[in-house]
Amino acid sequence: MTPAEYSALAHPRLSHPARTLYTLQLRRLVLEHQPARLNYPELGRALAVVDPSDPSGFSFQVTARQLTELFDELMEAGLLHVEVVAESEHYHQCSFQLPLLTQKVRSPLPERPFQMHLQWRPDEELPALARLCGVLDASYHEEELGEFIAYWLGRPEVFDSQHQWMLKFIRTLKTRRYVRRQPMVEQGYQQVTAAPAEAGPSKRAQQMIEEAKRLAQMSAKQEPDND
CATH class of the missing domain: 1.10.8 (Helicase, Ruva Protein; domain 3)
Known part of the structure; x- marks a missing residue:
């Protein structure tokens, strides 16, 4: 499940049957590359809960009207997009898409660490x-x-x-x-990165030092010999 789906399904206003319908049925149809159409009888049977002790045989069932309301819930949450047929009171046999199935946003859960692998790629962030x-x-x-x-x-x-x-x-x-x-x-036939300039006296300072040394040597030669 993508982080975007997790965030939408965690909304407190989304009913438990709507979450079940999305995660166990609609999402499975898309991931298994089955026809993405809303088949009311099939989805109704998938949501039904069998109870042998109940005379009707089921402890939970949904009507066509309730299925339509569940689809409306999922559409309001941004989890479902239905290509509605004009002037239709229901969504039976309508094509659908799950917009958040491929959308990536940061998950509220910590990311799980993993080893580097050949298919790794940076994401859109x-x-x-x-x-x-x-x-x-x-x-x-x-x-x-x-x-x-x-x-x-x-x-x-x-x-x-x-x-x-x-x-x-x-x-x-x-x-x-x-x-x-x-x-x-x-350097010869090679190109190398230039070495950084070494810290020390500037060229002008070095010239002044050399001049001072030369003057000191001349002064020493001109001093008379007292012996």
């Missing part, structure tokens, strides 16, 4: 997260992603959440781009 970390351009090459995945595949003892893996990836991009910005100088 990467650009915003990168900006918070000082990386304005969150675009990347597949080579960069491949190197990142390969590096962490070699460390199967590391388990992180999706958010933590993205932070690691952003730090990798930031480091690579910092190195790429360093000026290059030629």
Whole structure:
């Protein structure tokens, strides 16, 4: 179940039969690639609870009108979209979609850590997260992603959440781009990163020191010999 579905189903105004109808029936139809149509008899039988001790054989049943009300609940919650037939009093045989089945939002539950795997990809929150970390351009090459995945595949003892893996990836991009910005100088046939300037006296200060040494040496030569 996606975090968006969990958040919508947890709403206190959504009835228990509506939650059951969505999670055990409508969602199953879509995930099993069955025809996404609202079949009232099938869904009514699926919600019915058998009770052998009851003369009718059921301890819980829903009517067609109640099914329509349950669909209305799910549509108000944003969990269901029905392609309504004009001037129809019900939704029988209408096509439907589950908008939140593929929508991703942050879950109210903690994310479960996992190992790095070959199919890992950053999600849609990467650009915003990168900006918070000082990386304005969150675009990347597949080579960069491949190197990142390969590096962490070699460390199967590391388990992180999706958010933590993205932070690691952003730090990798930031480091690579910092190195790429360093000026290059030629040494023979190779290009190497220029070494940072060493701290010390400026060129003008060094000239003044050399001049002072030269004057001191000249003064010493001009002193008379008292012996």
